[in-house]
Amino acid sequence: MKELISKQLVRYLERRGVEHVFGLCGHTNIAVLAAMSQSKLNFVNTRHEQIAAHIADGYARAKKKTAVILSHLGPGLTNASTGVANAALDSIPVVVIAGDVPSHYYGKHPHQEVNLHSDAAQSEIYRPFVKRVWRVERPDLFPEILQKAFQLAESGRPGPVLVSVPMDIFSMEIDTALFDRLSHHTTQLQKPSIDDETAEKIVRKLVEARNPVVYAGGGVILADAADELRQLVDHLSLPVAHSLMGKGVLPDDHQLTLGMTGFWGTKFVNEKCRTADWIFGVGTRFAEADCSSWEAEYTFSMPPSKLIHIDIDPAEIGRNFPVEIGVVSDLKQALIVLNRVARRLFPNGRTNDALRDQIGAYRRDFQKGNAAHIANEAYPMRPERILSTVREVLPRDAIITTDVGWNKNGVGQQFPIYTPGSILTPGGFATMGFGAPAAIGAKLACPDRVVVALVGDGGFGQNPAVLATAAEQDVAVIWIVMNNNAYGTIAGLEMAHYGTAFGTVFRRGGEPYHVDFAAIARAYGVDGVKIGSAADFKPALEKAIASRKACVIDVAMMNEPVPTAGHWNINDIYSPGRKVSHVAVA
Structure with missing residues (x-):
């Protein structure tokens, strides 16, 4: 019996235990979307493919399971590339299924084809960072390629793979036996041990x-x-x-x-x-x-x-x-x-x-050194107080996602984590914009756990359309925007070494430019709270957790650097012979 590949693909994903597919529509993948409309799969619709990739990344980390991204060709695939590269450098298993130009139009430069160096070459874009790239050349090979893609993503050092599928192949019919035979192959390989x-x-x-x-x-x-x-x-x-x-x-x-x-x-x-x-x-x-x-x-x-x-x-x-x-x-x-x-x-x-x-004494001394900052009533708030309050309010097993800057480096140094796997952070690629969408993926993976994204205003401002997905999926994530009106970490570096923060702080007419992220949240149909004093922060967070609804908490933060007792030789590159690092930027 023959059936459309798009329908058999959806059925294969269901049999494999896939629950969510993350992505965005395009004319090359609507055959798959149409097939999903009749399935148990939940299509997590996004407004940008980078958002889809980061949500998939967060889901895979929290669920400990391979995530699936469905992408359009050309700009859809390139939009997703940053998020997929982030997953790759942190060894996160993801299968990217991307539509491509019709196979019979290779070389004719059809709509949105990547073709400047070779025809139908979109899959080459992912080659430097994924574990393997497949371009499907024949419809009868697609089932086997799909099986190999999942197996490779999950085995050895995990990571993303790309399966690029000409759109006409999605709409072709093949014998159902080609997919059915895959059910006889294991979905989990035995892993190597030591003697x-x-x-x-x-x-x-x-x-x-x-x-x-x-x-x-x-x-x-x-x-x-x-x-x-x-x-x-x-x-x-x-x-x-x-x-x-x-x-x-x-x-x-x-x-x-x-x-x-x-x-x-x-x-x-x-x-x-x-x-x-x-x-x-x-x-x-x-x-x-x-x-x-x-x-x-x-x-x-x-x-x-x-x-x-x-x-x-x-x-x-x-x-x-x-x-x-x-x-x-x-x-x-x-x-x-x-x-x-x-x-x-x-x-x-x-x-x-x-x-x-000895370790206990060190901890007590470290905590004592932060005590004054944590008790500081100033507003904008000290970052140490923000982190301390969040830790005080959250349950031990809450999942935290971070972006980059204070919310990554400061969390790594000062924010206690009590449950393995409960902090999701962009380590290898250090991608700004990861934390906000990754939290949605984590909440979809673990709906019964509290999920909080600690993000900066620079990172959250990159993809605020993540709020549309949260509203549509009814995902109760709390985003805490640590808002210092700057790319604060880089501003502190530039000021320390070059005496200026040019290009790193947000200004309008020479004055600080304040984005009201709480108002943006409300515009998307998500709760939004703008904090007015240090004393307001804790009750606002407690209320957001109790509401079991998505919420953005916009809290103004001092632009203070994370203490750096260690060493990174970028400082020697900027200022040879000088022992300087980050400084505060007003």
Whole structure:
């Protein structure tokens, strides 16, 4: 029996357990939309493809499941590219299905074809950042390509893939047996682990070390291995530092959590890593800002420190630091083996009360240093007070999305995360505009949890049409716009090094330009609250959570820099020989 490919595609997605498809219409994909109108799939309609990509990214992170994007050709595909690249650099599995020009018009330069260097070349745009690009040349190959796309997106180091489909193929009929046979193929591959001999070698090195440190990255969350990591560090009393993407792998109030490293890390955490004799890297790529530009005097010094590194991606092992023991493995599987071996070798475990006391004292000192800022009644508000109030009001398992600037760097440094996987932040690409739409994806994935987006006015202002999707989907996300009328982090850098904030602050006629984001929210049919004083913020947030409705809270914030006890050599590029970083900008 033959049937339209568009209808069989929708049925395949249903069988695979896909619940939502994120995207935007175009003349190349309406055959698929028409087929979805008769299905259980929820099409999450957006006003811009970058919004769709970020929502899909947030959904995949929170659901721990591959997201699906449906895109139009040409400008639709390029609009989505930033969001897809963001997912790629954070290893988030996404399948992008994009309409393309009719196959019989290749080379004739039809409407919206990408063709300046080769005909029908839109798929080439994604090649630098996705795991694989397929351009469907024959309708009978489409089912097999689709199967391969999901399998590749989810296996090894996860990431996005692109399937570019000429619009005429969506409207062709093929034998249903071609799709039906896919049901006999597994949807989940068994993941690689490690052997007991290697595990024993690792455990003994960590136990024999004088000052070992576990360094955890976002790969722990992607592998759903936070529980296994916690079991290991509890049993062996190992301190845990983390990258930005690794925040939350161990609760921030756990006695063995050191904190974030690098530029936005603190001197205490960086020194613990720098002076460790063994570093146990799990699911991390040792990125530049997390590692103080890899300069040995600040965060990691390898050698003389020795490195054990486990990652699913062999390309990451030894990329930035020499490795003593390198293991390619799924982290969850590896940690299961390591826990079993550790309990066999050391059934009573180990304790280190002195280390726990030292970490506790450091935390108390850090909190004491922020106490005055948190209590500050000034308006515009201190950023530290905003974060402290949000943490006080939210439940422990609330999901936080961030953008870039104070809401990313300050959150990484100062905002406690208690539930693994409950902070979604753009780490690799650091994409401004991620946080607001990603929160919608997270709420669709976890409708019973509170979801709050901590975003700046620069980031939220990039895609305010995200509010239309929130209203249409009835998604109860709370956006807290930390509004300093600037691209504040960059303004602070430029002012520190060049004495001007030109091009980084928002002005009209030479005066600060205030956008009323609460009014914009109300125009879209979403609740909007503009805060008038520091005392108003907490009750407004509590009311928004209790309402179970979407809400934008616009809160004016001082343009203060995040404290930077670490190092990033961009400052040396700007001002060689000068020890300056960010400054406040009025």
